[in-house]
Amino acid sequence: MEMRNKSSLQKVSKKVKMKRKYLKYIVCVFVAWYLYNYLGIGDYLHASSFETDFHYPLDVNIRDLVDDVLRYQNFTVRPINHYPYNFLSNSGKCTNIEKIDLMIVVKSAMPHFGHRDTIRKTYGNEDIPERTVKILFFLGVDGKPKSDVQRQIDQEMADFHDIIQMDFIDYYYNNTIKTMMSFRWVYEHCSHADYYLFTDDDMYISVNKLLDHLPDRPDTSSKLQEDLLFTGYVFHSAPQRFRFSKWRVSLEEYRWDRWPDYVTAGAYVLSNKALRVMYIGSLFVKHFRFDDIYLGIVAKKVGITPEHCPHFYFYKKDFSPDAYEDVIASHGYHDHDELIRVWHEMNSKYFIR
Template structure:
C-alpha cells in the first residue's frame, strides 16, 4: 500500500469513526431525553382509557346503594392501621376534617401545625385534624419510640404499616382516604395537605361558605378543588418524575390537583375512595387522584387561593390565601400564621 492509498484509507476510517461517534451521541440524546417516548405516546384526547376499563360510576353507585358488586375491586391496599383516634367519635357534625400527610421524623412540623392552623379552635365551627404516617421498618428505632410517645400525648396520629418514602405517597393518600371513609365519613369537607404548608382555615371555611351561597345543591356537590394542573408526563431519564410508556402511554395527564393541598366535599371523598378500588395504582398521588376523578366523572376545580409554590408574605398578599407551600421553617410558619390570625 503506497502513501496515497494509506492516506485515503485513514481518511475513510476517520470518517467512519466520526459517523459512529455521531450515531452514538444521537442515540444517547434520543434515549436520555426520552424522545422516542414522546413521539410514540398515544393521544389522550382520542385514546385515553385506564384499568379497569369499565364504567366506574356504575360501580360507585352499586357500593353507595349497598347493591351486590358486578365487578371485583382490583386496588385494595393490603396494609393495616397501627393506631387509631376517637376524634370523630360521638360528634354529630364536623365542618372540616384536616388530613395531614406527614413524614415520620417531622416532629417539629407536626408540633408547629398543632400550634397554628391545627389547633382546632375555630369559634362556631367544628374542625378536627389528624396526621398520617407510615413506618420505617424498624419497630424499636428512636424515631418510632418518639412517635409512640407523640401518639400517647396527642392522640392525633394514624400510623400505617407500609414503608414511609416518596414513591409510597399514593399508598399513604389512599390509606388516609380509607380511614376517613371508614371512621369519619360525616364531615362536610376534607382538607388533605402536606406538613410543610401554610393553611388558613378561616379563609378556607369562608371560601366554602361563599360557594354554598352560590349553589343551593352543594350538599350533593362533587367538589374537588385546589391548584389544578394541565400538563404532560415527563419522559426524561434524568427526571425524578420520569414515567415510561409502559407505565402510562398517553401524551398528557388528566387535569389534576397538586397533592400539597386540596379539598373534597363529603360526597366527593366517598365517590373518590370507592372509585379508587377499581382504578389501577399509580405511584404519583396527585396524578392518581386525577385519573380516579376522571374515571368517576369529577372535574377538578381550580381555586386561585391555593399556591403550589411559596407565596411571598405580606399582610395584603395573604389576605385571601388558603394554602401556600414550602414552610419548612417552623418559626416562620408560626410568625406568618399569628400575623394573619391574631390581628
C-alpha cells in the first residue's frame, strides 16, 4: 500500500514538473514573440540594403527632370507629389526688392503667439545694417475657422503681415506638408534670395553669424550654376522599427536599413539654387511623413550632399558667452525671456551703428 502511494505521488510530481516545464516553454515562446514584434526585430532582419538597393520612387533620373524644368519650364514626366492645399494669406515682403541676403522661413504652430513675438524681438528683427533679411511664419489650420486661436491669428496677420497660413490640419505628422508648402511659397513668391534659413520656432539663431559664415553667393546670371548648399546638423542614422514608438517606420513605408544623410529639421540653410532644385525634385519624390528624412531623400535623389555645420546644434547647448561665440543655431528655447536674454547678450553688438 505504501509503495503504491509512493508510486502515485511520483507520477503526480512528474506530471506537475512536465506542466511547469511546458508552461515555462509557452512563456518563453510568448516573450520571444512579443520582443520580436515589439522591438521590430523582424523588420530589422528583413530590411533591404541602402548601399546596394536604394531606389525610392520615382525610379528615374530626377536631376535630369529638374534641369529640364529649370531650362525650359517644361515637365517631361508627370509629377507625383503635388500637395492639394491652398495659401490662405500672402505677403508682399519679397515684392520690389532687388536683393535679399537671407529669407527666414519659420515653421510655427498656431498657438505659439509668444514664440513668434519673441522671434520678432530677436533674430526676426529685419533691421540689420548692410543686410537685407526677411522673415515669414508658416502655419496650418486647426479645422475651426471661428476658434479663438484663429481670431487671434487673424489679428496677428493684420498687425505684422508676416504669416502665411495654409489650409491643412496643423499637427506633427503633417510637418512634411508644412515644409514643402513653404518651399512652394518661396519658390513662387521669393525665388531671388541668396539663401534660405528654415527653422522651428523654438530655436536660438544668430543671423549675423550665419551670414558671416556663408560664402558670398556667386554670379547668378546662369540659372544652372552649381551653387548647391544644403547645410545644418547632419545625421547618419537608421530607421527605428520599435512598435508603439512615435518614430516607428514599417518596412512597407520605408524598407531600407538606413536613411540617406539628412539635416535635422530644427534649422538648416539652402542656397538659392539648392532651394529650387530641391523643390522641383520633391514633385517627383514620394511623400514621407518626417520632414527632415524626406528632405534627405529628396537631396539624395537630386544629387545634393548635405554639408555638416558644427555651429548648428540639434539640442539646447548650455549657455555662456564663450560657448556661444560660434553658435549659429541651438534648439529647445521654449522660455521666451531666456531666448531674449541670450540673444541680446550675443547679438546686440551687431545692431550698434
